[in-house]
Amino acid sequence: MNQSFDIAVVGATGTVGETLVQLLQEREFPVANLHVLASSESAGSSVPFRGKNVRVREVDEFDFTKAKLVFFAAGPAVTLSYVAKAHAAGCSVIDLSGALPSDQAPQVVPECNAQILAGLEKPIQISSPSPSATALAVVLGPLLELLELQRVSVTACLAVSAQGREAVSELARQTTALLNMHPLETSFFDRQMAFNLLAQVGKPDAQGHVPLEKRLVKELREVLGLPSLKISVTCIQAPVFFGDSYSVSLQLAAPVDLPAVTAALEAGAGIELVDADDYPTAVGDAVGQDVVYVGRVRHGIDDTCELNLWLTSDNVRKGAALNAVQLAELLIKDLL
């Protein structure tokens, strides 16, 4: 394939957008022209790509007919403001914001439900799910043939980097202050994040569910193709800079054979299964990597109809930017 494509990245100065541009380079994505776009505040800065600094331009002034494929790595509001314009200009769109409804832009994780891409109308609009749904889908996808899944219980321990650079600095600042016996200051987080766990990431609705939890359930059901799967989820904020960890318990209709599970995980794309006597961590394994790490594969105590797993994944890279780039790699095969 010698064809190359004009690409635009909206939200190119955020942590996910930056990683996405870096991955386009690393994976030698056939980019003809790269347009890096952001809000007026970030416009004028630059993003490194193939040894050059690409100037960040204002998304509001961009002529979308100049791009064949647009990544939306910005927030939902920005995405909703410009996606129709991009679509009308004939761009295919990969949205990372979760802003688009599934009937307009289905959620896709290449390792799990790439087959649905073939049925979509051009220009293609697809969504790259949240980092949590992506990591879980990569691992649960190859197990679906083995298991009759009744329920998934997840405690997602999320890194602060998903909240942006301000959250990262505040965790560092709070930690330093506490270790030096200085008074604690909070500004991004509403309480002490250092050496603590926060049980609520975002604002809960009247039922007590936060948007991240609702998004995880909706997206995971969609990607797994199990619209009525019971998913019990709690998202917590851990004092970890990079890399998400997931404590996962699956309830099954029948006893599960562990060797078959480990064989399926070993064969699964995008998965690294660690040795039985080891376990992966966010910092030690997942960060900077292109796979979801899996460990602590075990039955329940006295319950062979339960399967427990521990996952770690780079929330910015594997959970977001890489999934979007993998989707783009599939689209350019014959869908653009």
Add this chain to the structure above:
Amino acid sequence: MNQSFDIAVVGATGTVGETLVQLLQEREFPVANLHVLASSESAGSSVPFRGKNVRVREVDEFDFTKAKLVFFAAGPAVTLSYVAKAHAAGCSVIDLSGALPSDQAPQVVPECNAQILAGLEKPIQISSPSPSATALAVVLGPLLELLELQRVSVTACLAVSAQGREAVSELARQTTALLNMHPLETSFFDRQMAFNLLAQVGKPDAQGHVPLEKRLVKELREVLGLPSLKISVTCIQAPVFFGDSYSVSLQLAAPVDLPAVTAALEAGAGIELVDADDYPTAVGDAVGQDVVYVGRVRHGIDDTCELNLWLTSDNVRKGAALNAVQLAELLIKDLL
């Protein structure tokens, strides 16, 4: 009641033992003589009690006929070495080590199954469960009348203080090193604990379960009086100094009424239910407190047969030392 009692504390120099002695003082437990005991390494140091420094003596040389009630706040090996001697000398025993089988020393959480004390033979031998089982029992106990419990799924995020002082220092040391860009050194933990989550606390058996997880399941079933309750558990080590947090999901045979749940939690002894728009944290709420904090009380997403909770508890105080002292307070009423 004007009677007072001769008390011995084995393991008085550990974090739990020290807190236990402090609680005997704070709660004005009727102590006649206090004997603080430890292994030969710690003997000779002293423990503050009622304004005096009580000299720590070697447990091996102690004449147990001098005590009416002995707390074993040491490790399982030390407990197993001396408990028979204490029992033979006529002492009642409260074991915090988990070393004694339940038929010899039943697990008791006062808020949950205090009624079983009345049926025990004197001298009494009872066990104070692990901090995790204790915290969960305090909260689940008062809900049992409301719920037909089918399964409990728990991710227990444990503070490093449960591993002793060396673990606390290492988390501080690692954190400082990382913030100062110094190389990471590990000695207590086998890998980076700072800004990371470890998925395995202790050495797993051939099935992949660690002792803490097996202990939690066994003890919680016993204290709740539900010997075949399905409990799915993962214990993880969080980079938190003090205070455990629990992400709990309960599966029920029938839809649960949330107002009834909150009413039961508000009425429950040893529980502090936080406001619906708030949530408790280990550092901000639980540490130093005598209650288990509960928040994020909610149904499952699309599932009223699921009840989710977030608990935080001081692992050393409420989870261990206080439970043992509360047990002693019940015993002195008429059981010693």
